Amino acid sequence: MTADGGGVVLVVEHDPAVAELERRYLAREGFAVEFEADPARAPRTAERVRPDVVVLDLSTSALPADLYRRVAAAAAPAPVVAVTGTADPAVARVLGRHRVSRPFGPRVLVGAVGEALRRGGPPETTGLLRAGAVVLDPGDRSASVGDRRVSLTATEFDLLEFLMGNTGRVFTREQLLDAAWGPGAGAGSRTVDVHIAQLRAKLGDGSPIRTVRGVGYVLDA
Incomplete structure (x- = not known):
């Protein structure tokens, strides 16, 4: 002050x-x-x-x-x-x-x-992020699919949170690297593919993440 x-x-x-x-x-x-x-x-x-x-x-x-x-x-x-x-x-x-x-x-x-x-206090968000059966709570960094709790690593959570906060938008692997790992993190685009594959496996058949061939990924609402 x-x-x-x-x-x-x-x-x-x-x-x-x-x-x-x-x-x-x-x-x-x-x-x-x-x-x-x-x-x-x-x-x-x-x-x-x-x-x-x-x-x-x-x-x-x-x-x-x-x-x-x-x-x-x-x-x-x-x-x-x-x-x-x-x-x-x-x-x-x-x-x-x-x-x-x-x-x-x-x-x-x-x-x-x-x-x-x-x-005062930290900024409050308006609540949960939802995409189909997938629910993400940024407050306590938890994820679930229907009634099933999903355990995510910190990077997996950040990546999914970014995609769920920008539903319907197609992102290149480079954009996702900047979003989840930070600019200049040094990770390669293959890292994004690996984490997307892990997310899809954990979310199961209801995964809303879609590959856009030749471009990158999008999360459908």
Whole structure:
């Protein structure tokens, strides 16, 4: 928190004009503001800044659900105020309780930041991820198929969580490597094939993961 009690806000915003407007209104309320213009660098910036709250623009992100998870994990226990356009159901269900829709007035944003700080604690997601009979609980990192509990490794869980948070979207092996192992992890594309095969075996006949020949994988809702 700052000396006057406002707190440090990390604003992740691609538009310099919008970022400056947010800075002015937040500063009037006693907040110290740090900026990050590149969403891809937002998780590392959150780890470095250690803000009290994050304002995260998701409106231009190709993978908004994944970006939200990465930033929320890096900033925890600070809450994240998600700035969205029209969020599809697969994205909306993984966002936390603090949300602002574009276009928005700066006072609305300041109010959302204040509420996030008052309520405190880690960002809460809206619940379970579901795809057919498969249910994933990001809260306690558990998985089940129907009434059957499924034991997953940490990497298998991260991979399945990413796919279930982006249902219907086809991802290359390289994109899945970045999502589940992290950029620059050094693992080869064959690693993805092995983990997908393991996931399918554990999920059984009801596995919603489908191979898209010549491209990669998709999880069908």
